[in-house]
Amino acid sequence: MLNKTAIVTGSTGGIGKAICQSFHDEGINVIGVSHAPDETTAWKNYACDLADVNTLENNFNKICEAHGATANILINNAGVYHAKAWTDLSVLEFEQAMSVNTTAPFILIRAWANKLIEQKQSGVCVNVSSVSAHLGSVDVSYAASKAGVNLVTKTMAKALATHDIRVNGIAPGPIKTKMADRIPLDRQEKYKENIPMQRFGDVKEIASLVRFLTNDQSSFITGETINIDGGLS
Numbered sequence: 378m379l380n381k382t383a384i385v386t387g388s389t390g391g392i393g394k395a396i397c398q399s400f401h402d403e404g405i406n407v408i409g410v411s412h413a414p415d416e417t418t419a420w421k422n423y424a425c426d427l428a429d430v431n432t433l434e435n436n437f438n439k440i441c442e443a444h445g446a447t448a449n450i451l452i453n454n455a456g457v458y459h460a461k462a463w464t465d466l467s468v469l470e471f472e473q474a475m476s477v478n479t480t481a482p483f484i485l486i487r488a489w490a491n492k493l494i495e496q497k498q499s500g501v502c503v504n505v506s507s508v509s510a511h512l513g514s515v516d517v518s519y520a521a522s523k524a525g526v527n528l529v530t531k532t533m534a535k536a537l538a539t540h541d542i543r544v545n546g547i548a549p550g551p552i553k554t555k556m557a558d559r560i561p562l563d564r565q566e567k568y569k570e571n572i573p574m575q576r577f578g579d580v581k582e583i584a585s586l587v588r589f590l591t592n593d594q595s596s597f598i599t600g601e602t603i604n605i606d607g608g609l610s
């Protein structure tokens with residue numbers, strides 16, 4: 378086992394599970410965080426509602442304490458996509474997307490970085506954004522919240538660089554998970570026609586970019602959000 382620990386949010390979802398599995402396969406200790414606990418994996422998953430931004434820092438600190446080890450890697454992967462046009466989207470839904478997709482990553486980076494700085498340790502964070510941040514989306518709350526997290530990435534990267542803490546993002550195009558399944562079938566086919574590589578991405582392709590951004594091969598990259606979209610954007 379490497380002396381590394383990674384916290385991954387949205388660990389029960391398609392992309393989150395693949396990221397956890399790839400860390401686990403490399404001997405990295407994994408702490409999963411998601412809505413519901415999952416007892417079926419080789420790593421521990423903790424239940425935590427990321428939309429509850431008032432209790433999030435406290436709950437996150439409790440999870441870290443329960444686990445013991447300080448995490449050198451933080452992956453803000455959990456995300457909400459309402460798949461609704463502006464005419465049908467409620468303010469509550471808009472706020473929920475902002476909480477999970479933008480505010481929660483900020484709260485977790487702050488809590489995590491404070492611990493690393495206190496212990497004089499280095500760290501790497503990857504925020505999972507979306508091409509919707511620059512291309513837009515049917516769901517305005519999704520596009521706006523993903524654009525927000527890109528600026529959380531850039532700003533926190535600059536603030537934490539002298540502490541040897543890197544913060545990057547990835548912006549996937551459509552990836553085969555239950556989130557992409559919520560796009561109506563006819564729109565999925567249309568989407569594929571617009572992707573130069575003519576297909577949706579696979580969760581393993583996302584996990585491998587996350588591994589690159591969390592290991593020393595990317596040691597001079599910080600503040601970037603990298604598209605991974607088969608040429609879409």
Ligand SMILES: NC(=O)c1ccc[n+]([C@@H]2O[C@H](COP(=O)([O-])OP(=O)(O)OC[C@H]3O[C@@H](n4cnc5c(N)ncnc54)[C@H](OP(=O)(O)O)[C@@H]3O)[C@@H](O)[C@H]2O)c1
Nearest residue numbers: 387389390391392412426427428455456507551552554556
């Ligand atoms: N799939 C795509 O096409 C695509 C494209 C671009 C970007 N992304 C981004 O990739 C990330 C992962 O998406 P995915 O495709 O793997 O989706 P997914 O399979 O739906 O997984 C989403 C994960 O986030 C968790 N989550 C959502 N709201 C939460 C909350 N309030 N508290 C705690 N956990 C919460 C979900 O838990 P529950 O299932 O229990 O709610 C689930 O584990 C998201 O940030 C998404 O925006 C996906």
